[in-house]
Amino acid sequence: MILTSVDPIKLMAVLPQFRQALSGSPLAERVLMLVTTEIPEGDLMRLSTDRLHHRQAIDLCCSFGFGILDRDPKAWFTWDGQNVACGMEPSVIIHEVAHYQCAAPYRRTLPDFGLGAGPETGVGTAAANAVRVVTGADADVEEGLSSLLGILWEAELGQPAILAFLEQNWLEGGVDVRNVAHFVKMVATLEQLGLIDQSGHPTRGLRDVDDAPFFDRYFS
């Protein structure tokens, strides 16, 4: 996945404002701090393709019991229910771990977690879409949770998490009250699910709540 580079000047302008807007939500502030610990130089503002980062991402997958397929997901699924296709950037591989943790238990063994084909999935697209059971706003929520959790895993591994944070549009809404409320709620939900600890670090937990009660509560 080739991504547009991010304007570091814009980033430096919005970050302090976003941090300020989170005052009153200590855990969200802490999460932002973890995500922004390492900010690469301007010309390095692209998702890492570093071989060490790739190795770390695969090791993380293995630690969760994933099978590893040394192939491009375009020739398969991103996640086939048991294996991850690792021909992707480290950030994207780590994102799959976060999806695994955020999915309802019964969906961990479905292609692309029952969310429909992910953007990297190729020939498995029809099969992944055929088992899609979570759609619309519910899928938006799970994508958001997985995005943030994956970003926190990157930070945990010492990788430049800020890049995925920007690429996945967490700061796109700036300090708009809705954007800030969305971030705070996502952080709180990860903590309630036991997927991050009280310091904002990712845990090895797995969501144990089924879809209906989880999404009903989220949108209550």
Next chain:
Amino acid sequence: MSVHDRIESLKTKHAALETAIERESRRPLPDGDQLRSMKWQKLRIKDELTSIDPMLRH
């Protein structure tokens, strides 16, 4: 509009959306885009409500 009136107005909108979501969800072929939009609207209203009165969070 007083704070009390604002809260009541938001609660009314929240309840109306909840009813509309339930009704749409029960249709044989629910409109996914509409459901998505209504759910996010409802959440934003809840966010606004709890920003006015944190006691309404739960």
